[in-house]
Amino acid sequence: MVQSRNTTSLRKRLENDEITLGMAEDAYSPTLIELYGGLGLDFVWIDFEHAGPSPWDATAVEQLLRASELTGTELLVRVPVTEPALVRKALDAGVRNVFLSHVDTADEVRDIVRAAYFHYDGEPGERGLAIPRASRWGLDDDYAATEDEDVLIGVTIESLEAVENIDSILDVPSLGFVFIGPFDLSVAVGHPGELDHPDVQDAIETVRSRSVERGVPVGGLGFGMSDVNEKANNGYQMLNIGTTTIAIQEIVAEWLDEYERS
Numbered sequence: 281m282v283q284s285r286n287t288t289s290l291r292k293r294l295e296n297d298e299i300t301l302g303m304a305e306d307a308y309s310p311t312l313i314e315l316y317g318g319l320g321l322d323f324v325w326i327d328f329e330h331a332g333p334s335p336w337d338a339t340a341v342e343q344l345l346r347a348s349e350l351t352g353t354e355l356l357v358r359v360p361v362t363e364p365a366l367v368r369k370a371l372d373a374g375v376r377n378v379f380l381s382h383v384d385t386a387d388e389v390r391d392i393v394r395a396a397y398f399h400y401d402g403e404p405g406e407r408g409l410a411i412p413r414a415s416r417w418g419l420d421d422d423y424a425a426t427e428d429e430d431v432l433i434g435v436t437i438e439s440l441e442a443v444e445n446i447d448s449i450l451d452v453p454s455l456g457f458v459f460i461g462p463f464d465l466s467v468a469v470g471h472p473g474e475l476d477h478p479d480v481q482d483a484i485e486t487v488r489s490r491s492v493e494r495g496v497p498v499g500g501l502g503f504g505m506s507d508v509n510e511k512a513n514n515g516y517q518m519l520n521i522g523t524t525t526i527a528i529q530e531i532v533a534e535w536l537d538e539y540e541r542s
Contacts, residue, residue, distance in 0.1 A: 290323055290354045290377050291432040291456060294497040299512050302356060304523040308332045308340075310347035312524055317351025324353055325520055329360040329381045336366065341373045342413060349374075356518075358436070362388055364395035364406065367433070371396060372412035377432040379459065384441040386448035393454050397428045401453040432456040434499070438464035443483045450494045457518060459499035460487050488515060 293300055302323035303316050308331075313324050326332065326344060333340035335357070348355045358379035359366050367378050378396065383389055397405035407427075411418035414427065433454070437443060438461030450458070462475050462484060469479040484500075491498040492515040499518030502508035508519050 289430040289432075290356070291430055293322065294432070294457060294517055298517065300518050301508070302518070302520050303527075304520055306331060307524045308344065309524075310343050313344055313347040313353070313355070314351055317348055317353035321353050323356045323377065323518075324348060325356045325358065325379075327358045329358050335359050335370060338369065338373045338413075341370065341375065345374045362392055364392060367392055367396055368408055371407070371431060372410065372414050374413045376430050377434070377456075380433070380435045382438065383435045383449075384439055385445055386452050389435055389449055389452045389455060393433050393452060396431050396433050397454065398424060399428055434459055434497075436461045436464075437487045438468070440465075440468045440483070443486055446487055446490050447494075450490060450496050455496060457497040457499055458487060458491050459518065460484055460501075462501060491515075 290300060300322035302321050302325050304325040304327060305312050305316065306327065308326070316324050328335040335341065341357075345355060354377055355375060356377045356379055357370055357375045358381055359370060360381060362380050362383050367380075370378055380389070380392055383392075394400045395406045398407045398409065399405050405428075409424060415423035434457035435442075435449065435455070436459045437446065437449075442449065443465075446458075449455070462480060463473070465483050466472055466474055466477065466480045469477065469483065471477040471480060474480065488498055488500075497517040498515060499520070500511055500516050502511060502519045502521045505521070508521055511519055
């Protein structure tokens with residue numbers, strides 16, 4: 281069933297303590313993004329770190345954005361490098377929610393967040409002012425005054441250094457969320473892929489508990505809907521419930537297993 285169009289930004293939903301659900305669209309298909317929006321997902325995660333087109337390719341990014349805007353879902357765009365110029369370019373294309381990878385210190389986070397805003401922590405920000413797609417090419421008269429209201433900048437916590445610095449990272453003004461990366465954390469503690477290893481779980485719980493205590497929205501991966509429901513009851517506000525390719529694999533494999541050969 282097609283759901284009603286959502287007009288509340290992801291940032292405002294998190295600020296209202298709502299729980300949001302999304303899918304990682306790893307086929308980078310505008311059609312599938314449009315479908316996910318029609319199904320009622322709150323966000324679609326586009327990961328430019330590990331695959332997909334170049335995040336510097338504004339035309340490719342705009343095609344994905346148009347599909348999301350049509351059905352009222354939002355893109356959650358992870359960029360591969362912590363670089364202010366890349367964040368500004370994504371925002372100018374119309375991305376509202378930027379997701380940073382491999383960030384270890386509060387200073388790194390602060391530099392990026394400041395670059396995303398016209399006004400930052402009571403001072404001028406470092407967002408460049410132009411007439412890009414985000415301003416409807418200059419047709420939005422309120423662009424400079426209102427743009428900051430819907431921008432959401434978050435970080436992936438996926439290294440031991442970031443876990444050790446979690447308190448100072450959480451103190452960065454206007455940090456929108458932290459997202460726990462269990463797979464990279466498992467590599468960081470020396471147990472790749474062992475998500476249940478005590479050291480991995482300790483790192484995850486440190487980030488989760490500190491974020492909830494500080495009132496910073498925390499996101500994570502859901503491993504089946506029972507896990508999603510448990511995490512939603514445990515303080516997570518952003519939950520990725522699956523990926524396109526894994527969903528297709530599971531469904532097609534089930535069909536093939538049920539096929540009765542003559």
